[in-house]
Amino acid sequence: MNTILQPRANENLESSFVSDHIIVAENLRAYYGSFLAVKDVNIGIHPRSITAIIGPSGCGKSTLIRCFNRMHEVVHGAKVTGKILLDGEDIYAPSVDPVNIRCRIGMVFQKPNPFPTMSIMENVVAGRKLTSLWSKRSEMEEIAERSLRQAALWNEVKDKLRQSGTSLSGGQQQRLCIARALAVEPEVILMDEPCSALDPVATLKIEDLMRGLAKDFTIVIVTHNMQQAGRVSDMTAFMLMGDDRAGAVVEYGRTDQIFTNPKDKRTEDYITGRFG
Amino acid sequence: MPRQDFERHLQTLQEELLVLGSMVEEAISRSTEALKNRNLALARQVIADDLNINQKRYDIEEMCIELIATQQPLARDLRIIIAVLNMIVDLERIGDHAEGNAKIAIMIGDEPPLKPYIDIPRMTEKTNEMLRAALDAFIKRDAEAARRVIAQDDVVDNLYDQVFRELLTYMAEDPKTINRATRLIWVAHNLERSADRVTNICERTIFVITGQVEEEGVSKY
Numbered sequence: 001m002n003t004i005l006q007p008r009a010n011e012n013l014e015s016s017f018v019s020d021h022i023i024v025a026e027n028l029r030a031y032y033g034s035f036l037a038v039k040d041v042n043i044g045i046h047p048r049s050i051t052a053i054i055g056p057s058g059c060g061k062s063t064l065i066r067c068f069n070r071m072h073e074v075v076h077g078a079k080v081t082g083k084i085l086l087d088g089e090d091i092y093a094p095s096v097d098p099v100n101i102r103c104r105i106g107m108v109f110q111k112p113n114p115f116p117t118m119s120i121m122e123n124v125v126a127g128r129k130l131t132s133l134w135s136k137r138s139e140m141e142e143i144a145e146r147s148l149r150q151a152a153l154w155n156e157v158k159d160k161l162r163q164s165g166t167s168l169s170g171g172q173q174q175r176l177c178i179a180r181a182l183a184v185e186p187e188v189i190l191m192d193e194p195c196s197a198l199d200p201v202a203t204l205k206i207e208d209l210m211r212g213l214a215k216d217f218t219i220v221i222v223t224h225n226m227q228q229a230g231r232v233s234d235m236t237a238f239m240l241m242g243d244d245r246a247g248a249v250v251e252y253g254r255t256d257q258i259f260t261n262p263k264d265k266r267t268e269d270y271i272t273g274r275f276g
Numbered sequence: 277m278p279r280q281d282f283e284r285h286l287q288t289l290q291e292e293l294l295v296l297g298s299m300v301e302e303a304i305s306r307s308t309e310a311l312k313n314r315n316l317a318l319a320r321q322v323i324a325d326d327l328n329i330n331q332k333r334y335d336i337e338e339m340c341i342e343l344i345a346t347q348q349p350l351a352r353d354l355r356i357i358i359a360v361l362n363m364i365v366d367l368e369r370i371g372d373h374a375e376g377n378a379k380i381a382i383m384i385g386d387e388p389p390l391k392p393y394i395d396i397p398r399m400t401e402k403t404n405e406m407l408r409a410a411l412d413a414f415i416k417r418d419a420e421a422a423r424r425v426i427a428q429d430d431v432v433d434n435l436y437d438q439v440f441r442e443l444l445t446y447m448a449e450d451p452k453t454i455n456r457a458t459r460l461i462w463v464a465h466n467l468e469r470s471a472d473r474v475t476n477i478c479e480r481t482i483f484v485i486t487g488q489v490e491e492e493g494v495s496k497y
Contacts, residue, residue, distance in 0.1 A: 227348055259350050261487030271350045273279045 020088070022047040022188060022218050023068055023105075028082035030063050030072055037063045039246040041082075043237060045188075050210060050219045052233035052255065054226055056275065059239040060247025061222040065190045068220065069105035070098040086187075103131055106181030110193040112173035114165030114180075120157050123165040123176055124148060127184040143183050151179035152209045171202025175209065182213075189213070191221040195228065207232045226271055230259050238267045282347050286356065289339050290415060293360055293367075296332045297411045300367050301404050303329065303374035304470065308400040311381040311463065312393045322378035329371035333364045355487065359414070359480040366473040370407070373466040373473075380459050390446055390456050399435045399467040402428070406474045414481040422478035426492045432471035433496045439464040468497055 021044030030038040038060035045051050053061045066072040067080050070091060084091050091101045106127075114123045124144040128135060135143065144161070148154040153175040157168070165176055174194060181189055191210075195203040210219055210232050223229050229236055236258040238251045251258065251267040262268045269275045303322050310319035340361045343349060349357055406425050413421035443457040472495050483489050 226350070230350075260354060262351055268351050272353050273282070 020047075021045055022087060023220075024083075024085040025064075025067070026083040026085070028064075028067060028080065028084060030060070030067050031077075031079050031081075032075065033077040036244070036246040038067070038239075039242075039244075039248050041249050043249055043252050045218060045220060046235060047187075047218050048214060048216065049234040050214045050221060050232050051235045051237065052229035053220065053222045053237045053239060054224075054229050054270075055239035055247070056241070056270065057224075058247075059241045061239050062192050063247070064239070065107075065192060065220055065222055068188070068190055069102050069107060071102070071107065073098070099131060103127070103184045104186055105188040105190060106184060106186035107190045107192070108174070108177050108181055108194050111197050112170055112177050114168075114173050114176050116164070116166050118165055119162045120165050120168070120176060121161040124179045124183050127180055131184065144179075147179040147183040148176075150182050150213065151175045152205065152212070153179055169202070171198050171205055174198060174202070174206060178206075178209065178213075182217075186217065188218040188220065191219060193222055193224065196224065203228070226259075230255060238262075238264075238270060240266055240270070282343075282349075282353075285339070285343055285347070286353065289336065289343065289357070289360055292332070292336050292339065293363060294411055294415070296329065296336060296364060296367050297407060299325070299329050299332060300371045300374065301407055303371050303378075304400055304404055304407075304467075307374040307377035307381065308393075308397055308463075308467075310378055311384065312397060314381075314384075314386060314389075316382055316385065319378040319381040323375050326371055326375040329368060333368040336364045337361065352484065355484045359484045362480050363414070363477045366476045370470045370473050373470045377463050377466050380463050384456060384459055387456060390443075390453055390460065395435050395439045395442075396460070396463055396467070399432055399439070399464060399471075402432050402435065403467055403471045403474065406432070406471055407477075410474050410477045410481070413478065414484070417481070417485055419482050419485045422481040423492060425478045426475045429471050429475050429493075429495055432468055436464050436468040436497070472497065 023045040025041045025043050028038065028041040029036060041064060053064060055061050063072060067084060072078050072080055080092060086101065086104065090096070091098075114120075115126055118126060121141075121144050124147050125140045128140070128143065145154060145158075148157060153172060156172060157163075157176075160167075165173065168176060174197075178189070178194075195206050198206065207228065210221070213219060214234075221229075221233065233255045236253065236255045237249050238258065239247050240250045241247050251262060251264045253263070257263075258267065259271060262271065266275075303325060306318055307322045309315065310322060340357050343357055344354075347353075406428050409421065409425045409428075413419075413425060440461060443461055446453045447457045475492065475495065479490060479492055482492065
């Protein structure tokens with residue numbers, strides 16, 4: 001008996017199936033005030049791989065990943081119950097500094113958001129300057145170059161590092177934001193619809209970049225674009241809002257399996273466009 | 277229900293597959309009839325009609341490619357289209373076997389038959405019965421029915437053995453029959469191969485339903 005498609009070649013993923021997860025959500029529930037937005041999520045994120053979270057609007061995808069780096073609690077009245085373990089440690093434990101968690105788990109947003117008054121160089125190292133990761137100027141330059149190279153932007157900006165970050169194209173700005181996240185040397189990068197404001201060419205560049213980054217980093221991406229989830233991710237989680245309006249993970253598995261042979265009828269209906 | 281247009285295209289695709297199936301079925305019946313009745317005009321017709329079978333296969337292939345390119349099918353939709361892409365290759369090949377048998381009918385021409393044709397028409401009937409049931413199982417998404425068709429391949433294999441043994445006896449007894457007997461073995465062989473191709477179609481139906489490509493028992497030939 002053969003499987004239908006060979007899994008994407010990702011040695012990290014293969015080995016991670018026998019190793020621990022880098023992030024584990026246990027009985028996770030996220031609230032906005034008394035409103036339960038995400039309920040009972042139990043998933044493990046494999047290290048050095050890309051996990052896509054897909055699902056219709058309002059199903060709690062963004063809320064879920066914002067719980068992963070304690071961004072959810074920034075919203076007034078928002079709270080989380082259950083556990084999120086990063087390398088086995090509960091990130092919601094009282095002794096944990098959320099700023100430290102956000103350095104270890106960086107985030108890139110839907111719309112590229114470079115700091116408008118800062119140069120390209122200043123943007124890249126802004127995260128380090130704002131945290132305790134302050135370094136000498138020469139060190140900062142090294143870090144900026146390394147981060148921009150990792151974000152596949154160095155060759156396009158190396159001669160204009162003093163120019164404003166907003167002078168770049170949309171795709172370049174998004175890669176600048178990725179470089180900014182990389183500069184604080186995170187273990188995990190969360191991406192919330194990182195390509196939805198970009199044209200197809202810029203989108204494919206970001207996707208290529210993500211595949212490269214997944215050799216060293218763990219990436220969790222929220223996307224509305226199922227083809228994108230299929231192209232880039234190793235694992236896919238499908239979320240859906242229940243009758244109680246709380247989002248839950250319906251199915252979580254290898255991307256090739258989810259896209260060719262999903263087990264749950266609701267997943268099948270959604271990815272074949274028969275939802276609703 | 278969203279995707280009505282895509283649903284319609286998917287439906288049409290499967291209807292076209294059935295049309296191809298019936299064209300192939302007719303080619304199988306007619307080639308055996310041409311042989312049995314020494315009807316050379318009918319044999320020539322089967323050969324000419326094979327071009328239509330080939331064309332139909334390419335038309336369906338084009339529909340599949342267009343659906344993949346424009347509709348980005350996933351999950352079961354994708355499996356259906358991939359299954360159809362595979363099935364049309366098998367169907368076209370069965371058509372080629374029928375065409376081959378029509379050519380043999382022409383080669384044999386007016387020569388008197390070695391013996392009354394009994395097992396070859398039986399093989400023809402059984403192969404066509406399997407073909408109809410295989411396509412029916414696909415349309416009904418019935419994996420069990422597909423497996424039952426696969427099991428029937430043994431019947432065709434046994435008939436082939438019988439034809440082979442019998443013709444071998446003729447050849448051993450009278451070397452003058454070798455020419456005609458060998459040609460009839462080719463005919464039986466083409467039918468046996470056709471039935472094997474039908475089992476491939478059934479395996480694709482099982483793939484659509486389970487998502488797994490299964491080798492369902494190994495054919496004797």
